Amino acid sequence: MTLDIRENVALAPLTTFGIGGSAKFFVEVSSESEISEALAWAKEHRETFRVLAGGSNVLIPDGGLEGLVIRIVEGSTSYIKDGPLCVEADAGCNVLKLIRAASECGLGGWEKLAGIPGTIGGAVRGNAGAFGPEIKDFVTRVRALNSQSGEVKEFSNVECDFSYRHSFFKDHPEWIIVHVWLELRPADPQDSDRLSDETIAEREKRHLQNVRAAGSFFMNPSAPANIVEMFESEKGMKAREGRVPAGWLIEKAGLKGHKVGDAIASVQHPNYIVNTGCATAHDVRNLAQVIKLEVSAQFGVELQEEAALF
Ligand SMILES: Cc1cc2nc3c(=O)[nH]c(=O)nc-3n(C[C@H](O)[C@H](O)[C@H](O)COP(=O)(O)OP(=O)(O)OC[C@H]3O[C@@H](n4cnc5c(N)ncnc54)[C@H](O)[C@@H]3O)c2cc1C
Numbered sequence: 001m002t003l004d005i006r007e008n009v010a011l012a013p014l015t016t017f018g019i020g021g022s023a024k025f026f027v028e029v030s031s032e033s034e035i036s037e038a039l040a041w042a043k044e045h046r047e048t049f050r051v052l053a054g055g056s057n058v059l060i061p062d063g064g065l066e067g068l069v070i071r072i073v074e075g076s077t078s079y080i081k082d083g084p085l086c087v088e089a090d091a092g093c094n095v096l097k098l099i100r101a102a103s104e105c106g107l108g109g110w111e112k113l114a115g116i117p118g119t120i121g122g123a124v125r126g127n128a129g130a131f132g133p134e135i136k137d138f139v140t141r142v143r144a145l146n147s148q149s150g151e152v153k154e155f156s157n158v159e160c161d162f163s164y165r166h167s168f169f170k171d172h173p174e175w176i177i178v179h180v181w182l183e184l185r186p187a188d189p190q191d192s193d194r195l196s197d198e199t200i201a202e203r204e205k206r207h208l209q210n211v212r213a214a215g216s217f218f219m220n221p222s223a224p225a226n227i228v229e230m231f232e233s234e235k236g237m238k239a240r241e242g243r244v245p246a247g248w249l250i251e252k253a254g255l256k257g258h259k260v261g262d263a264i265a266s267v268q269h270p271n272y273i274v275n276t277g278c279a280t281a282h283d284v285r286n287l288a289q290v291i292k293l294e295v296s297a298q299f300g301v302e303l304q305e306e307a308a309l310f
Contacts, residue, residue: 003027003029003034003037003038003041004027004028005025005026005027005041005068006025006026006027007024007025007026008022008023008024009022009023009026009069010022011023011026011052011055011060011064011065011069012060014052014055014071015052015055015056015058015059015060015214016054016055016056016117016211016212016213016214016215017058017059017060017212017213017214017275017279017284018212018275019059019060019062019275019279019280019281019284020059020060020061020062020064020281020310021060021061021062021063021064021065022064022065023064023065023067023068023069024047024064024065024066024067024068025045025047025067025068025069026068026069026071027041027068027069027070027071028071028073029070029071029072029073029092030072030073030074030075030090030092031075031090031178032090032143032145032152032178032179035070035072035145035176035178036145036150038068038070039070039145039147039176041068042067042068042070045068047066047067047068048066048067048068049067049068049069049070049147050065050067050068050069050070050310051070051071051072051173051176052069052070052071052072053071053072053073053091053092053118053119053121053122054094054117054118054119054122055118056117056118056122056214056215057118057122057126057214057215057306057307057308058214058307058308058309058310059214059281059284059285059307059308059309059310060281060310061281061310062280062281062282065310070176072091072092072119072121072176073092074090074092074093074094074097074119075090075092079093079097079098079101081102081105081107082181085107085183085184085185085186086140086181086182086183086184087101087102087105087107087181087182087184088179088180088181088182089120089179089180089182090120090178090179091119091120091121091124091176091177091178091179091180092119092120092121093119093120094118094119094120095113095114095116095117095118095119095120095123095128096114096115096116096117096196098120099111099113099114099192099196100193100196102182102184102192103187103189103192103193103196104189106186106187106188106189107184107185107186107187107192108184108185108186108187108191108192108195109138109184109185109187110133110135110137110138110182110184111192111195111196111198111199112130112131112132112133112195112199113128113129113130113133113135113199114195114196114197114199114200115130115196115199115200115203115208115209116128116130116215117215120135120180121177121178121180123135124139124142124160124167124169124177124180125167125169125170125177126165126166126167126170126306127162127163127164127165127166127167128165129165130199130203131199131202134162134164136157136160136162136167138182138183138184139157139160139162139180139181139182140156140157140181140182140183141154141155141156141157141180141181142154142155142160142169142177142179142180142181143155143177143178143179143180144169144175144176144177144178145175145176145178146174146175146176147174147175147176148174152178153175155168164219164220164241164243165219165306206268206269207266207268207269207272208269208272211266211272211274212274212275212276213266213272213273213274213275214273214306214307215272215306215307216246216247216271216272216306217246217271217272217273217288217305217306217307218246218250218271218288218291218303218304218305218306219246219303219304219305219306220240220243220244220245220246221243221244221246221249221301221302221303221304222241222242222243223239223242223243223244223249223299223301224299224300224301227244227249227299227300227301228242228244231244231245231248235248244301245271246271246295246303247269247270247271247272249295249299249301249303250265250270250271250291250295251270252298252299253291253294253295253298253299254294255270255290255291255294256270257270258287258290258291259276259287260283260284260286260287260290261278261279261280261282261283261286262275262276262277262278262279262280262283263275263276263279263280263283263284263286263287264276264287265287265291273287273288285309288305291303
């Protein structure tokens with residue numbers, strides 16, 4: 001296959017934020033061999049590269065990106081059923097499509113992840129999760145390609161080193177996820193589809209869906225005991241794994257609805273930084289900085305970005 005390398009491609013429309021400049025070079029790939037070819041092209045032309053997938057957890061700089069942007073998209077045969085309880089999928093497969101496709105095969109159990117935008121590769125890299133379950137609960141194996149050595153390796157679930165919004169791949173961006181195996185549970189297709197629809201409706205009700213944002217901008221931080229206690233007594237619920245919601249801290253810091261340019265800390269969900277019009281990456285970064293400084297000053301908690309800042 002000959003790659004279609006394009007020049008000066010606008011990246012903002014390929015992200016949910018709708019922010020950022022152009023890629024100097026750009027290519028769309030859907031298979032392991034195409035990803036390999038794209039990497040070889042970058043090496044041959046002495047260009048750096050970046051991986052973009054669904055674009056739902058990234059902030060692209062206003063000045064765009066040098067080098068080659070390798071966008072992993074869905075191919076024509078990107079998933080198949082693999083044994084009685086398993087499905088396997090190429091990295092570019094859309095998560096919701098995969099949940100629906102598995103349901104058609106009588107497999108489910110992961111419907112609470114329905115509506116998380118983006119690809120299965122992106123979900124594995126960030127251990128995406130919602131309403132309790134995380135993708136780590138279903139992944140059995142991940143095939144990845146080392147962009148430096150060319151090595152291809154299959155990682156077990158344990159080797160993926162999953163934890164809250166973390167995986168081995170987040171710490172090692174030289175490894176590109178190319179294929180994922182998942183184990184699900186037997187499910188009636190109608191029940192599974194209904195559960196997915198209910199999850200998406202709940203997300204819409206909570207303003208978590210169809211927003212020009214990158215999802216939660218910050219990870220929920222581990223907090224000192226007094227802050228955890230404050231959260232638990234105020235909300236009447238246990239803090240999960242000693243973490244408090246970043247959105248709660250942002251609201252308590254008085255920054256709900258705070259704006260920098262066209263970027264706002266959402267009123268409905270303050271941990272979403274939303275592009276309300278023509279926000280720039282500069283606006284988003286400045287707002288994020290204000291939030292980090294204020295939360296640190298008021299609560300002694302250091303917020304860390306969940307979104308990838310390119
Ligand atoms: C409205 C909205 C709601 C959201 N809700 C949730 C939620 O409920 N829970 C949640 O966890 N997240 C949520 N997110 C964040 C986002 O959907 C997830 O992080 C998603 O898994 C990102 O996948 P992606 O394909 O879009 O990755 P991208 O945004 O394209 O990339 C994100 C990062 O992953 C890297 N990457 C992507 N693919 C690969 C690969 N194959 N190999 C190696 N690295 C790769 C990229 O280089 C980049 O660093 C939400 C986002 C939005 C916009």
